[in-house]
Amino acid sequence: MASKPHRRYGAPAPAGRMPPHASSKAMTARRASRICRAFSNDGAACRGIFDFDAVVASVLAATVLFMGMTAFSTGAHSFAEGVSLLESERTAITAADYLVKDCDLGVARCELGFAYPHEYGGRIGDAGRALSNATGKKVRTYANESAEGICAKRLMLNGTRAVVVVACVD
């Protein structure tokens, strides 16, 4: 059986087979219809197959786009929350470290300008205000009290007994 020679895309249509004004959409529709008839004997069923194909493709594309947008939005929101929490955690841990080791921002004992880390020198309320000014966030500080929120707890020596100092970030 001799096969018909294929016409290249873009090449001019043979005279009498296809009008010169035929659009590419019409060509695609005819091609889809031809493929349909190759698999089915029912010619009526193949009418409008291109339109159906396009609708299914559009619905699929819209679904994928919607799912992508939803996933991106959820992911971005979750990421922003995670970063915010991480930043608060970092501030609380840093503030608690200052409480233990510094006598200007923290509550370490100071003598002749020297700080004694891990030795409690009082002024826990002042430290909270100083740390809030230094970090730009609201930092609450406590000694031997329970606290709520994102808090870091550290141990200091008050006399011969240990006390728990707490730095919390709102």
Added chain:
Amino acid sequence: MRRLKAFLLSTEALLSVIAAAWLLSQPLAASELSYRDVYRHQLAQDFAEVSARSAETRAALCAFAAGGDEKELKEYYGELLSKLGSYCLRVEAGTEQTDVGCAGGRAFQVTASRALLCGEEFVDARFTLSFDA
């Protein structure tokens, strides 16, 4: 040839969708970062530091290392742990050891140690804090 081309294009599109899904899922993993490991090491060091600096606790640890009673140490560290959180603390002094607040199985642990001068001998004091995973 056309079918192969179409198959390759479909595979490429599928791979693009999978890559996009993977990229979108990455920010979720980033939110699992935490500074808790740093904090845990700080807490273990705090236990070692305040124990070694306090003359009272140092004496209790030296007595414990020499085979003395562990009750005083258990009460002292138990009170501290009740204010800190539900952690498990293992105190080792010389060859002796005792556990405080250790109820269930713990996964993550950090240790800090100090050398204590007990009389004329140095004793190794180790503080191991264990946490839930």
